[in-house]
Amino acid sequence: xxxxxxxxxxxxxxxxxxxxxxxxxxxxxxxxxxxxxxxxxxxxxxxxxxxxxxxxxxxxxxxxxxxxxxxxxxxxxxxxxxxxxxxxxxxxxxxxxxxxxxxxxxxxxxxxxxxxxxxxxxxxxxxxxxxxxxxxxxxxxxxxxxxxxxxxxxxxxxxxxxxxxxxxxxxxxxxxxxxxxxxxxxxxxxxxxxxxxxxxxxxxxxxxxxxxxxxxxxxxxxxxxxxxxxxxxxxxxxxxxxxxxxxxxxxxxxxxxxxxxxxxxxxxxxxxxxxxxxxxxxxxxxxxxxxxxxxxxxxxxxxxxxxxxxxxxxxxxxxxxxxxxxxxxxxxxxxxxxxxxxxxxx
DNA sequence: AAACCGGGGCT
DNA sequence: AGCCCAGGTTT
Numbered sequence: 281x282x283x284x285x286x287x288x289x290x291x292x293x294x295x296x297x298x299x300x301x302x303x304x305x306x307x308x309x310x311x312x313x314x315x316x317x318x319x320x321x322x323x324x325x326x327x328x329x330x331x332x333x334x335x336x337x338x339x340x341x342x343x344x345x346x347x348x349x350x351x352x353x354x355x356x357x358x359x360x361x362x363x364x365x366x367x368x369x370x371x372x373x374x375x376x377x378x379x380x381x382x383x384x385x386x387x388x389x390x391x392x393x394x395x396x397x398x399x400x401x402x403x404x405x406x407x408x409x410x411x412x413x414x415x416x417x418x419x420x421x422x423x424x425x426x427x428x429x430x431x432x433x434x435x436x437x438x439x440x441x442x443x444x445x446x447x448x449x450x451x452x453x454x455x456x457x458x459x460x461x462x463x464x465x466x467x468x469x470x471x472x473x474x475x476x477x478x479x480x481x482x483x484x485x486x487x488x489x490x491x492x493x494x495x496x497x498x499x500x501x502x503x504x505x506x507x508x509x510x511x512x513x514x515x516x517x518x519x520x521x522x523x524x525x526x527x528x529x530x531x532x533x534x535x536x537x538x539x540x541x542x543x544x545x546x547x548x549x550x551x552x553x554x555x556x557x558x559x560x561x562x563x564x565x566x567x568x569x570x571x572x573x574x575x576x577x578x579x580x581x582x583x584x585x586x587x588x589x590x591x592x593x594x595x596x597x598x599x600x601x602x603x604x605x606x607x608x609x610x611x612x613x614x615x616x617x618x619x620x621x622x623x624x625x626x
Numbered sequence: 627a628a629a630c631c632g633g634g635g636c637t
Numbered sequence: 638a639g640c641c642c643a644g645g646t647t648t
Contacts, residue, residue: 318644358632395645415643462643471641581632
């Protein structure tokens with residue numbers, strides 16, 4: 281036990297990457313970096329962190345922003361509820377708490393978008409509280425080192441590893457230990473083909489002794505992929521097009537997209553032009569329509585495949601409630617839409 | 627307890 | 638094609 285925490289901190293001090301949020305213990309910076317890094321590789325979140333710190337140097341700057349601006353800066357990072365909760369929490373801390381960031385695990389846990397992991401990370405890094413983090417890296421390191429085959433995404437597993445992590449954390453340097461075990465999992469005890477020959481813990485690693493490294497951690501499989509068919513209407517005249525905001529509790533909530541006809545099945549041109557949603561936008565006969573993408577576009581999310589058709593609908597008539605095409609790039613949109621806008625010459 | 631919520635990188 | 642990523646919220 282003692283050996284484990286000592287080796288982790290020692291390995292971390294010799295191998296840690298240089299990251300901007302490792303140069304500070306400002307709760308605002310640590311919070312921002314942690315939210316952005318949820319279920320996201322550091323290499324992917326890093327440029328977003330730099331953009332946000334540049335645009336919003338303090339929590340007050342973030343609190344004063346419009347949600348659309350925050351979502352636009354977040355565009356491409358995914359899991360957009362993180363951005364909405366980030367903004368709501370910034371306003372809460374700035375205006376309700378007068379800018380004073382909660383300074384302990386229990387109070388941090390009350391913030392929107394902050395769960396057990398993030399509250400522990402901020403509490404340990406910023407306030408030296410011995411709250412253990414258990415992220416994907418920690419599950420992997422502990423399950424291998426101690427040879428635990430309880431599924432990490434079962435209720436029993438979540439409790440077991442949290443308890444184990446509590447016993448292991450260094451009470452003198454909880455922040456360094458927490459970051460150390462995560463970095464160790466990310467770079468030494470990697471998911472695939474870790475080089476156990478150069479691992480400082482290889483002599484006491486149970487999984488290595490039992491040749492179980494590749495089999496751990498154990499994870500329960502999730503359900504299979506759902507297929508959806510999206511038909512976007514690119515309604516054009518010389519100046520304008522139409523965008524709508526997604527407001528339902530569904531993917532891409534509060535982001536923008538072209539008028540959408542969704543169906544369980546693939547739709548043909550005939551089915552599109554007689555669809556109620558199409559008629560709502562185009563109540564007359566003065567239009568021409570053609571399919572933009574001849575080859576299939578399948579946008580893949582974790583548990584959904586979005587089969588997409590972009591229908592170009594050209595009009596001579598005036599467009600009500602449209603937006604200038606030049607302003608298209610100002611709206612936060614899913615990557616699926618952003619890719620189309622970039623490729624299509626408006 | 628299970629489902630839902632993105633996008634990218636690697637094998 | 639499948640898995641993983643400095644997880645959290647909702648049902």
